[in-house]
Amino acid sequence: MATIRDIAKLSGYSVSTVSRVLNNHPYVSDKKRKKVQDIIDELNYIPNxxxxxxxxxxxxxxxxxxxxxxxxxxxxxxSGIIDEAAKSGYTVTLLPTNYNREREDYFLRELLAKAYDGLIILSREIPLAMIEEYAKQAPIVCCEDTGDSKISCVYVERKEMYKQVFEKIKIEGKTPVGLTLSRNERKSASMRTTVESFVEVFGSLDEAVIFRECRTFEEGLEAGAFFAKHSTPPQVVFVNGDEVAAGIYEYYQKGQGIDIIGQGNELLSRVLDFPTILHPLKEMGSLAFKTLFDTKVTQLKLKSRWIHHQ
Structure with missing residues (x-):
């Protein structure tokens, strides 16, 4: 396999000149560049x-x-992260954790070992206080509100929209309200926002019927069964995702007898015709990459909006 030194020897130029050609450095004459490039092509040289x-x-x-x-x-x-990273010549490595704290800590230590130039955290189990220590040494952006922590973030402000939805439900008198949560609210900031918004409108969780750890269509079916068998079944369910909402819709035989409000504005909500909340997630990903290498702590807030397919 050819090396950069082989190319230098065959061209008669220095290793540094060959390096400048490989890196598309502007200060190389056209004559030198052509000769070196011809040898690179001839040897089918692939840089390390x-x-x-x-x-x-x-x-x-x-x-x-x-x-x-x-x-x-x-x-x-x-998707938003990858699209934006590509514009700057960056590749993206996905680091699945399944909310395993040890895995999260491992990837954070890999960041300090220069395995990555920066890290974007979509959701996590590890405390923000620990992430803050890593953020002092390497670029990190969280896709959640990091509050007073010195960690850059881009997040969707959901509480205002959630409260508007709950206010509407309260005015219509459709209680109790079914809530599905993807994780326990003690561990998840976004799920905590759902519960806090509900309490701020209704005063307590007395008017709520909650089904936790619900993320998929199949778990939506389970949630539907849970709500239907409750001593006082909910008249309306506020769901953490459109896929879950579709499962509840299916359980209730095309949504008969219950109002469903989804989240995500996926095609499912349009096809099955239930209202949903659009969160600008792709924009959040794009901005997360754009702010990743800022030298100062940056906190950006995006807003959700209500979508009714009628």
Whole structure:
């Protein structure tokens, strides 16, 4: 296999000149560039990417801490990250964790070992206080409100929209209200926002029937059965995702006898004709990459909006 020294020897130029050609450096004459490039093509030389990145002091690769790979919310956010990273010549490595704290800590330590130039955290189990210590040493952006922590973040402000929905339900007198949560609210900031919004409108959780750990269509079916068998079945359910909402819709035989409000604005909500909340997840992913290498702590807030397919 040819090396950069072989190319230098055959061209009659120095290793540094060959390196400048390989890196598309502007200060090389057309004559030298052509001769070196002809030899590179003839030898079918492929540069050692890892060595080149070491010379830059960058890997041109970022990591994305993603708890679940089969989740439409995370997929859409990741899509925004990948699209934006590609514009800057970066590749993206997905780092699945399944909310395992040890895995999260491992990937954070990998970040400090320069395996990635930066890390975007979509959701996590590890405390923000620990992430803050890593953020002092390497670029990190969280896709949640990091509050007073010195951690950059891009997040969707959901509480205002959630409260509007709950206010509407309260005015219509459709109680109790079914709630589905993807995780326990003590562990998840977004699920905690759902519960807090409900309490701020209704005063307590007395008017709520809650089904937790609900993320898929099949778990939506389970949630439907849970609500239907409750001593006082809910008249309306506020669901954490359109896929889950579709499962509840299916259980209730095309949504008969219950109002369903989804989240995500997926095609399912349009086909099955239930209202949903659009969260700008792709935009959040794009902005997360754009702010990843800011030298100061950056906190950006995006807003959700109500979608009614009629």
């Amino acid at each position: 990417t890892k060595a080149r990145h070491l010379s830059y002091g960058k890997s041109l690769n970022i990591g994305v801490l993603i708890p679940l790979t089969n989740n439409s919310w995370f997929e859409e956010t990741t």
